[in-house]
Each structure stands twice: as C-alpha cells, then as structure tokens.
Amino acid sequence: MDGERASAWADLSRLPPKTRGLLLLGGTGRTHLLEAGRAALVEAETHGPEASALGLDLFLAAFESSPLDGGLARFVMDLWSRAGTGGMSAVPKKTAALVMASAVRAAPPDDPAALGELARLAGLRDHQGLLAYLAGRVRTQPQRLYWRGHLFDVAYLLQDWETVRTVLGMSWPPGFELVRAKVAGDLLFQAGRYDEAATRYARAAPLRQALWRRAECLTRRDGPLVSPDARAAWQAVLCAAPWNVGPVLRLHDRLAGCDRPGPPLAARVAVCLYTYNNAVELDASLAALFASDLCGARVTVLDNGSGGATADVLSGWRDRIGDGLSVVTLPVNIGAPAARNWLAALPWIAEADYVAYLDDDALVPPDWLAFFASAARIYPMAGVYGCRVVDLAGPGRVQHADTHLLEPGQDGMPAVSSICTQDLDFGQFCHLRPAASVTGCCHLFRTGALRACGPFDIRFSPTQYDDLDHDLRLLALGAPPVYQGHLRVSHARLSTTFSSPDRTAMANSQGNLVKLGGKHPPEVLSAMRRAMRDVLLEDYRRKRSVVDQALGQARES
Template sequence: MPGPRSGLTAFWRDLDPGVRDRLLLGSCGQRHLLDAARVALSIDSPLAPSLVLASLAENPLDGALAAEILSAPGLLSALPEPALPLLTALSARWTRPEDVTAYEELAAGRDLAALRRFLESRLDRESNLFWLNQAVSLALFENDQDWLAASLARPLPSALAPALEALRGQAAFLRGDFGTAEVHYVSAAILGPSILLRRGLCRKAWGDKAGALGMFLDCLGDAPWHATAALLASEASGNGSRAPAPIPGSLVVLLYSWNKAAELDATLAALFASDLGGARVLALDNGSTDATGEVLAAWAERVGERLSRVDLPVNVGAAAARNWLAALPEVRAADFALYLDDDAEVPPDWLGRLGAAVAQWPDASAWGCRVVDHAGPWRIQAADLHPVLPEPPDPLRPDEFRLSDLHIQDLDMGQFTYARPCVSVTGCCHLFRSATLARSGGFSLHLSPSQYDDVEHDLRLARSGGFAVYQGLLAVRHRKRTGAAGRTSRAEHGNALGNKFKMQAMHPRAEMEAMVRADRDCLLDDLLVRLAALPAPNKEHP
C-alpha cells in the first residue's frame, strides 16, 4: 500500500473519479461506505473488499450485509480469513421478519419507551440478530448504558465477539471511558482499518495527541482511501485548522425568535457568558405571543447597549426575518454578521474558533460549525454539507439532489473535528461578511416561513463562485425538540417538503453538476495539500 506524502497523493490522483468523489466526502457512515463499495465493485476496483469491511465495522451486527459478503466469493476471498467465522455467525443468526409494520409505526411515533418494550419482547421470544441490532442501535442513540449492556450480555456465539467488542467500545466512549473503549476496540481488530481510526479517536479524546496521530497514520497506511483519517491526522499533526483568533472586524450577532421564550433565554445566557469581544447582539421578536418580549427586556436591562431589539407585530417567517435584520443600518455598517438560532447554545470560545476559520479561508462566502443535539451531544445534527446528485437522474424529478449526510449515519466520536471548505453550513450558526449579505439578494421568500432558505442562500453563493467553510472544532448545542414534542404537523411537514422541491427547481441539474464538480475539486486540492504535509507513520502502537 502507498505510504504518506508522495505515495498517498499519487493514490488519490489516480483513484477512479466515481469512487474518489464519494470518498472525498469522508470515510464513515455505513450507507455512504456501501455506496462507495457499490461503485468500486462495478469497476472491479481492488478497494471494494476494504470498503465493504469498513461498512460492516460501522454496523457490526448487520447480518444482512454479512450474508451478501458470503454470497460473493470474489469479495470474500479478498477479506482477512479471521473475519469468516464472524460473517458466518452473523448471517446464520440474522433473519429479516416478514412484517415489521408494527415496529416501523412505533419508530415513526418516536415513543422510545414503547419501542424498548417491543424490542425486549421480541428478543425474549426469538434469537434473531435483526432485533438485537435494532435494540443496540436504539440504546446507542439514546446512550442508555444499562439497556445496552444488558442487550450485549445476551447469550451469543463466541464468533460474534469482535462485533460485540466494537459495540462495547462505542458504548464506553459515549460514557467517557476512553481507555476502556480502546481496549474493546483492540479486540475488534478483524473489522479492519476503521477500528484503528476509532482507537485514534479514543486517544484523542483522552488527550494523547501523539498516540492519536499514530493511529490515524496507521489507518491511512492500511487504507489510503480513508479521507477521514487523513483529515484527522492533518489536524493532529498541526497542519490543519489554525488556533483561535478574533473575528477580524466589527460583528453583529443576529437572532430572530417566535414563541420560544425559554429557549431564547438559555441562548442569551450562553451568548453573554461567552467571549463576545466587542460584538453587539441584535434580536428580532417575530410577532411572539408568549414571554419572549419579557425575556428580551430582562436581558437588555442586564447587558445594556450590548443588546438591541426589533419588534414585529406578526411572524414574517425565517427568510423575511433574516432579510429584515440584514437590512438594518447597524448591520450593514458592521464588517460581519452572524445568524444564531434562538435555541442554540454556544461555548465560551466560539467566536475564536470561527475567527480561526476566517483567518484560514478569508475569501469564503460563509462560515459555520458542527451542530449537536443539546439533549444528546453525541448526536450530530449538521456538519460540512456537500451536494450529491442521483445517478442516473430521475426522469420524473430531473432537478433532484440532496446534501451529504454522513454526520447522521453514526454517533459523534470526533470524526468531524476538522475544518475545510464545503458548499453549505447549517443556518443554526451562520457567519457572513455584511458586504456578502448586501449583494447576495437576500434569503428567498419563496421558501417561507422556514426550511431550506439557509441552504438555498449558500447554493446561490456557490453558484456565483463562492464557498462555505465548516469549522468542526466548534460545536454548538441545538435545543432541537425530540420525542413527542418534536413531531411536526402535516402542514409543517408539507411546507418543508414543498420547500425542498422548490429549492431544487431553483437550482437545475446542469447548475448543480457544475457546483458538485467545483466542490469535489476543492476537496481534492485541500486533501492533497494535507497528505503532502503528513509525517511518516510510526508502527509502535499495539
């Protein structure tokens, strides 16, 4: 396998474009890796077995995938021989039930207690890895350590030990026991080089920077296609994003809120507890009928002129509220404007992290960050976003596209703690130069009252040659409601779906193809620079 520096850069330059364009987005997420493996298999690429094994490592109880691997002799023969007992045991004990309607209805209703009762009853009645996989996945998603431990303690064949150890490693990581997590991952080594990445993330989490770098480099040595390992190795070696720095100019932080008094109060508390430097805060009350006005008045009394407010008699929607704020004289006069959701909470050094991204990519059109679930910060809501086009295009929906979603295919272990260019960042925390906002044409009122107006604005900037920057070293916690409180009405769901189709119609296929090409070329250039600067690997790690 190619080594670092010239070998790795040559590998990526020579990689088949169809595989390369996918892997440039990252090398994690089971669905994503399976998509890359599918393309690799279609061209008989020698990368296919490694990609398939990496996808299994992302979901090590996936008996359906194990059965597919066992049915492909050419693929199976290229995998490590010690993996065969695991694949055989997974396939033998996995059966997809003929009817999963009841389970899917419970999952759609987000009633976690009912889901748990349902899964426990199935596991008590039948030994089927399908149900165990659902239970373990749900327990991990909720970080329910007791249920997870009980699920993994059920009587199972010893051949499944590597899969169970990988899951115990993730569980230990989620509870903050990083040393124990790595011990479990060592016992899951037959699942391939992605386990080395996870061991590196364990070491990074407990502060062993040199050990983490070694693991990331070892992962690259075994799997040169592992873009995520390359990004993390670059950060760990000091060749990634810069140290925190102040925003280079005057800044106005912009909030707009409708009937979220409690959430807004918490957002303002975190905001004014952070290092704002000389930034001012401007909040728009979007026709609220709850205690939002009282919250703003109380904070204005506490912080004085650092907080200004705008009151509207009715809710004009997100896009119009953004445009209203951007048009205010004090915002136009500032060097930078930053939109922050009224239910987002920032850490103390957030502006320094964004300032580092501005210093590294001063010509960007927008800057954003990693956004995590406030109630479960191991769940990522948004990371770097890149457009993905269906291949071939759907004749009935020729303008269809989606945004990359690797970040929601797994839990946060630090895989996305890097900074790099992208096409879009979440509007939850969205930094612009005020001059960019003034000439962008504003956020589209066609996408009122909300949903996709921030993405569409980034797409318009990309269409004109701009780009966004994702600062993954900054995590903002978002109070996105979950469970029954998170359900949307049919009208809200319909509006979001309609806005998605409208956004797609505003950016036709030919335009998006050019945007995707420019984005992937940018990602490749960024990766090649990082790879060329990496140190040689050090194989002294157990």
C-alpha cells in the same frame, strides 16, 4: 493490504469518478459506504478489477460498521464467492470469521409477522415501542443476534446506554468477541473515558471503525500534542482504509493546530437572532451567548411579533446587559428570510465586518467566536462559516455537519448528503474544510460576501432551504462555505428523526424544495457539484501530504 493498492486508493484522483465523488464526502455511515461500494462495482465495468476490489472493501467496511447485520454479512460472502480466490485474500482472518459468524447467527428470522411488527413500529417512529419490542425478542431468542443488532441500533439512537450495557452483558455465542469489545469501547467513549475506551477498541482490531475510534480516543487523551502511540494508531487507520478521507482531515487539523480556537478577529462582529414565541429557549440561548466571549460583538434580537413572555425575556436581558443588546420588535412574524434581511439592513450591522446569525434555540459554547476566527484565518475567502450542530437532549446525535451536493434525483430535485445522521458522533465530523452548505442554526458571514450575494430569498418563507439557497449562490460567486467541525453547538429543537411529523411544515418544506430546484436546475447543480468535488479533492490532497510527511518523519525517528 499491499502497499501499491493502498497508495492507489489513498490517491482519490486515481479512483473512478462517481466513487471518488462519494468518498470525498467522507468514509463513515453504513448507508453511505454501501452506496460508494455499489458505485465502485458499477464502475468496475469500465475501470477494471481495482475498482471491483475497492467495491468489495467498501461493502466490508459497511458491514464492520453494523456487524450484527446478518443479511449484509451474507451479501459480503456472496461477493467474495463471485470474486473467486481474490475475494477474501486481503481480509484479516478475524474479520472474515466475524462475517461468517454473523451470516449464521444474525440472519433475519423466517417470521413475517415479527418482521412486519418491526417495520410497523419503525414506520411510526415509535422508538420506545421499538426498544420494548426488540428487548422482548432478545429475551425470548437470545441466540438470534438479528434482534440484538436492531436493539443496539435503537438504543444507540436514543443514547440509552443502560440498555446497551445490559445487552452487552448477556450471554453471546462464540465468534463475536470483536463486536463486544467495540460496543464496550463505544460505551466508554460516550462517557468521556477515552483512555479506557482506547483499551477496549484495541481488542476490537482489526475492525476499522474501532481503529478509527481508538485513534480519536488517544488524540483526545493527549491534548494538543500527538503522542507516538496516537501517531501509530492513526497510521494503522490510514493503512487499513486508505480511501477514508475522515482520518486524514482529523489528523491534519490536530497536527496543524486547526482544531483549536484562535485569537479574536481584529474586526467588528455583529451577532443576530430572530425569534417568535419561544421565550424559554430564547432565554437559555441568550444566557449561553452572554456567558461566552463575545470579543466586543454587539447582539441584536429581532422579535417577530411574539407574545408577552418573549418581550419579558428580552426586557430582562436588556436590564442586565444594557447597550450590549439591541431589540427590534415587529408587529407580525415576517419569517426567517425576511428577518435575516431586516437585521442585515440595520446600520450598525451593515457596518460590521462579520455577521453571525443564530437560531433562538441554539446554545453556543464560551469560545464559539474564537473557533470561527480560526476558520476565517485559515479560509479567508469563504463567504460563510458553519459548525457542527448536535441535539441538546442527546449530544451524540449530529443534526448538521458539512453538507455537500449529491447528483440530483430522478425528479430533478436538489439532493444533499446526510452522512452525519447515519452514525453517532465519535469524532468523525471533527474537521475543517469547504462545503457546499453549512447549517443556518449558527453561522458567521463575511459582510462583504453577504452583500455581494444579495438578500435571503423571501420566497422560502416562513423557513426551510433559504440558507441552502443562499449558500449555493455564494458557491456560484466563488466564495464557498466553510465547515468548522471543531465548533460544537447544541440545538434544543430535536432532530427530524424524533420530531413528530407536521403535515403543514412538511408541505411547506416540499414546496420550498421545488422552488429551490427551479432556481438551481439540475445542470447548474451538477456544475456546482463538479466544482466542489475539485475543491474538496485539492483540499484533501494538500492535507494528505501534510499527514503523510508527519507520519513518515515519526517512523524515521
């Protein structure tokens, strides 16, 4: 990529507005990259050939994240042909060869019955059935990589690395060496063998996903320092995808020391949980909590009218902890919003400087409060600080990261980003920055902001969207939430991808979404989204300057 174009794409303020807004959210996730690519091509009608070139590059990046998608490969080739001689001019030869090989070898089969069965199993969320069906197709049609690509998708989602290893070891047609090297790197990365993974990812260059993961591997290997080879790896990532904010945010935090826990807050902290008939998971959550460094924080649990097993768990912990644990017992389940309000009104909590709310099935690491302390020092005016939440059963699956507002849908209902659910965790959500909302699974409030914003709205009882509503109100007060992605909290409750649909819960969720839209109509949400886009742009530009200066100094030395 020529320097002038790279410089233009790195300065997101020079990009068309809709494309800029999407890229500020992140540069990962096949679906997200496709959406950004479509936006760029649409905006090319008014912003000229540079927007068109960016759209082509974003579609190519989407393919690189799913290189066995033959349909997408054919679409990219069609875009190249429409662009004429300039379509492929900036594409590395190895990448172009992979696109052409995938268009042939990974094309969808002309078999409506087989494709229908695939769609049926996917619609049922029958992941094990999908895995078995696809494994059978791969065995009978080993040269048709369409099935192999879908098998990888499901195995990654399930984190069934043995299946991934088996498929990787099968015979492959020529032209897919880059894919095999990247998958081999992924296996090693998820096993924590970062040095070996970096070697495999190097063989997958110039795939940009592999470049990014290699840089992350070298950074994890090096510890607090950023070695010369890690700096060179990050420089390669930024040169290959200058529009990608993710590597900039990640490298900035390492260079500035923002990705490490800080000293304890010189303040009073109250830690609050509320529970209802969840004795086993509550017990595990309290065990993790009291094994952590609470820095003198007092823990309070509100029992929402649970049965005897929960009372026994709480009684046992009271015997062990003593005055460090307070228990409030209610006769009925008053729901999440009211439980938070009840806790916030307790005198010893109202007098605290910070209040943390945790779900009763969230497992915190030992230094969780220290990570929040770091975020509070760097962004002192935030109203609330959130974290990265992963599935306890599959820690590579990210349930929540930084949430951002999207344009309201055609029905006018609020819409938020879901980039973190489009890929496994390879470090791309390890950053610290403002957001429109953070997860209520584990978050820390400034008590003053909590009071100024007012109580959680009990109209969202028993749960769902009460925390998002509260975050939007903080945003309106000029105290936007801040996402601390270097703090990882495990959540025992499965992500919605795996949980069985509950018609009552789904109806409640949909009803609460309608309420949320009524409280925050489209014009208000649009104004919030524009305001947050400016906040994110300024945050990115500041961090990009730090990164460019550091990499420039490294090159000069």
